[in-house]
Amino acid sequence: MQLSREALLRAYRQMRVIREFEERLHVEIMTGEIAGFTHLYSGQEAVAVGVCEHLDHEDKIISTHRGHGHCLAKGCDVGMMMKEIWGSREGTCKGKGGSMHIADVAQGMLGANGIVGAGAPIAVGAALAAKLDGGGRVSIAFSGDGACNQGTTFEAMNLAVVTKAPCIFVFENNHYSEHTGWKYAVGTGSDIAGRAEAFGMRVWRGDGTDFFSVYETMRDVLEHVRGGNGPAAVEFDTERFFGHFEGDPQRYRGKGEIDRLRKVRDCLTKFRTRVTGADLLADGDFGRIDAEVRDLIEKSVSEARSAARPTADDVLSDVYISY
Amino acid sequence: MAKMMYREAVQNALFAEMERDENVILLGEDIVGGMGTDGGPEAIGGIWSTSVGLFGKFGPDRVIDTPISESAIIGAAAGLALSGKRPVAELMFADFIGVCLDQIWNQVGKFRYMFGGKTKCPMVIRMAYGAGFNAAAQHSQSVHQILTGMPGLKVVMPSTPADVKGLLTQSIRDDDPVIFLEHKALYASSGEVPEGDYTIPFGHARLARAGQDVTIVATGLMVGFCESVADRLAPEGIGCDVIDLRTTSPLDEEAILDSVEVTGRLVVVDEAPPRCSLATDIAALVGQKAFASLKVPLTMVTPPHTPIPFARELESAYLPSADKIEAAVRKIMAWR
Ligand SMILES: Cc1ncc(C[n+]2csc(CCOP(=O)(O)OP(=O)(O)O)c2C)c(N)n1
Ligand SMILES: [Mg+2]
Numbered sequence: 111m112q113l114s115r116e117a118l119l120r121a122y123r124q125m126r127v128i129r130e131f132e133e134r135l136h137v138e139i140m141t142g143e144i145a146g147f148t149h150l151y152s153g154q155e156a157v158a159v160g161v162c163e164h165l166d167h168e169d170k171i172i173s174t175h176r177g178h179g180h181c182l183a184k185g186c187d188v189g190m191m192m193k194e195i196w197g198s199r200e201g202t203c204k205g206k207g208g209s210m211h212i213a214d215v216a217q218g219m220l221g222a223n224g225i226v227g228a229g230a231p232i233a234v235g236a237a238l239a240a241k242l243d244g245g246g247r248v249s250i251a252f253s254g255d256g257a258c259n260q261g262t263t264f265e266a267m268n269l270a271v272v273t274k275a276p277c278i279f280v281f282e283n284n285h286y287s288e289h290t291g292w293k294y295a296v297g298t299g300s301d302i303a304g305r306a307e308a309f310g311m312r313v314w315r316g317d318g319t320d321f322f323s324v325y326e327t328m329r330d331v332l333e334h335v336r337g338g339n340g341p342a343a344v345e346f347d348t349e350r351f352f353g354h355f356e357g358d359p360q361r362y363r364g365k366g367e368i369d370r371l372r373k374v375r376d377c378l379t380k381f382r383t384r385v386t387g388a389d390l391l392a393d394g395d396f397g398r399i400d401a402e403v404r405d406l407i408e409k410s411v412s413e414a415r416s417a418a419r420p421t422a423d424d425v426l427s428d429v430y431i432s433y
Numbered sequence: 434m435a436k437m438m439y440r441e442a443v444q445n446a447l448f449a450e451m452e453r454d455e456n457v458i459l460l461g462e463d464i465v466g467g468m469g470t471d472g473g474p475e476a477i478g479g480i481w482s483t484s485v486g487l488f489g490k491f492g493p494d495r496v497i498d499t500p501i502s503e504s505a506i507i508g509a510a511a512g513l514a515l516s517g518k519r520p521v522a523e524l525m526f527a528d529f530i531g532v533c534l535d536q537i538w539n540q541v542g543k544f545r546y547m548f549g550g551k552t553k554c555p556m557v558i559r560m561a562y563g564a565g566f567n568a569a570a571q572h573s574q575s576v577h578q579i580l581t582g583m584p585g586l587k588v589v590m591p592s593t594p595a596d597v598k599g600l601l602t603q604s605i606r607d608d609d610p611v612i613f614l615e616h617k618a619l620y621a622s623s624g625e626v627p628e629g630d631y632t633i634p635f636g637h638a639r640l641a642r643a644g645q646d647v648t649i650v651a652t653g654l655m656v657g658f659c660e661s662v663a664d665r666l667a668p669e670g671i672g673c674d675v676i677d678l679r680t681t682s683p684l685d686e687e688a689i690l691d692s693v694e695v696t697g698r699l700v701v702v703d704e705a706p707p708r709c710s711l712a713t714d715i716a717a718l719v720g721q722k723a724f725a726s727l728k729v730p731l732t733m734v735t736p737p738h739t740p741i742p743f744a745r746e747l748e749s750a751y752l753p754s755a756d757k758i759e760a761a762v763r764k765i766m767a768w769r
Contacts, residue, residue: 145567197744208743224571259500294469364471422750
């Protein structure tokens with residue numbers, strides 16, 4: 111099925127926002143202004159966007175430590191996210207959470223998460239709520255190739271199967287969990303989807319560096335899950351362009367690996383080549399979006415820099431609703 | 434003596450014990466790094482660089498890089514220990530005890546008692562704890578509060594490289610399960626470490642500073658803060674006895690009580706939240722056994738009863754600091 115011009119423009123813009131956001135953070139972090147651990151999503155944009163373009167705020171997602179892309183794709187505010195990463199009290203979480211804990215439950219974004227494997231069980235609960243409420247809503251757990259080895263992920267998959275929860279386990283296989291290769295850590299001959307299938311659900315596989323592969327795969331997955339057929343899992347083969355966290359020496363990479371990935375596995379380049387090749391969008395469309403997104407990120411950074419800082423009193427609020 | 438960093442002292446003790454005893458086995462996430470990658474093994478040697486070079490020396494059977502599976506890591510260590518080995522498991526961050534608490538608490542900590550004293554489970558669970566890196570609520574916690582309350586576990590909190598070496602060596606040789614808490618902010622600190630093989634017995638505190646006026650009890654990163662406070666106050670004639678507990682289970686009650694009997698004033702400094710904690714435990718101890726010695730009410734310097742916040746301003750407001758400890762000491766000295 112052909113996407114409309116508007117849908118194509120929006121998908122590209124979303125991916126570009128994530129890329130620009132992350133590439134800018136990569137530069138800003140080196141200045142020492144941003145505190146804490148930051149895990150960048152560059153390279154994986156097609157997955158977040160290809161999944162979330164099918165969703166609205168009533169569908170739920172839960173993310174990981176590498177959460178910026180999922181948050182942005184699900185509709186979290188760019189400026190507030192940037193402020194959160196800067197630790198401002200005007201940020202998404204008032205500066206209390208930072209990069210690893212950005213959340214916007216009203217948008218159906220149940221949070222980035224610092225504990226690997228914590229998301230999948232929570233996604234099952236959100237899926238059960240969706241089932242109780244009716245209306246064909248789904249819940250999606252994003253997990254990595256590393257998180258797929260966590261017992262919590264296994265338990266969540268089985269629980270989703272036995273309760274027929276409308277839950278989708280999206281595995282982003284970027285081939286690394288921190289410094290370890292997936293070929294070593296995933297015991298099933300590096301097949302994550304096959305393992306999910308053994309839990310008793312239908313599975314799909316797609317190219318996580320190709321927006322159209324993700325988008326079209328997800329159309330089928332969502333039709334299946336929204337149709338009341340229980341959970342499903344998808345494995346997207348994708349790439350992480352930066353280190354595990356900012357500051358990672360990346361000695362596990364092969365020689366020239368990142369240059370090669372950026373050349374042949376860049377979802378933005380692939381999108382552009384395919385869409386201009388088919389005369390769906392023109393170079394001018396991309397140029398316009400690129401400039402607009404650059405301005406947006408520039409503005410969000412300068413606003414984050416001068417945004418209000420939290421004070422010592424803020425430490426004590428938000429622990430409870432009443433106490 | 435050799436000058437080395439806290440993290441090097443960890444590696445040093447692991448290396449020496451692995452060389453001495455072939456039953457010492459390491460397991461944990463990325464303790465080798467690079468497994469299954471083009472870059473090849475030993476890409477990292479633990480994210481805190483505490484197992485650098487061990488894989489190359491002792492090989493994959495004794496240095497086991499694991500998938501992200503904390504329950505299985507601790508459970509497997511327990512099984513190894515019940516089968517005659519001496520595993521040293523690493524949790525990358527202490528916060529991840531949440532994932533594997535059953536294995537630590539219901540299994541490892543209880544085997545000996547439940548099995549009528551007829552078995553032993555000699556294993557060490559090392560973990561990096563503590564705040565100061567703006568790593569927020571799930572990567573900054575001090576978990577000794579939780580683990581010290583669990584019968585069957587010994588809990589060690591070294592504050593210097595020399596203590597790391599002696600206490601980790603003791604932990605590995607100890608026949609009981611030991612929780613070994615390494616403070617992230619101390620890894621790059623350095624100090625003199627005695628050459629060769631030595632152990633430091635559990636339950637013996639270290640007197641980091643001696644003074645007659647106030648007893649300050651601390652662990653881990655907090656010890657250095659207290660030492661600097663003692664050094665600041667000494668020229669004013671305020672003498673601080675700074676007690677570095679070294680282990681919170683067993684607890685050197687005698688060192689605390691003896692000191693309080695002399696000073697009559699107690700400040701407990703703890704990086705963990707204030708409720709049901711090491712700080713309250715020591716306060717209760719002194720309240721029961723040295724009440725008559727106290728000249729003034731005792732004081733605790735702890736974070737508030739909140740999760741650990743992210744932003745720089747918030748984290749520093751949250752954490753105990755030398756300034757906050759100094760203010761507490763001055764206040765207790767001025768009390769009448
Ligand atoms: C329970 C737990 N164990 C370990 C970690 C440390 N850690 C953070 S991210 C990560 C690797 C995750 O790999 P993967 O799931 O593939 O996600 P990716 O980083 O590739 O996005 C590890 C080991 C953690 N945060 N939580
Ligand atoms: Mg990964």
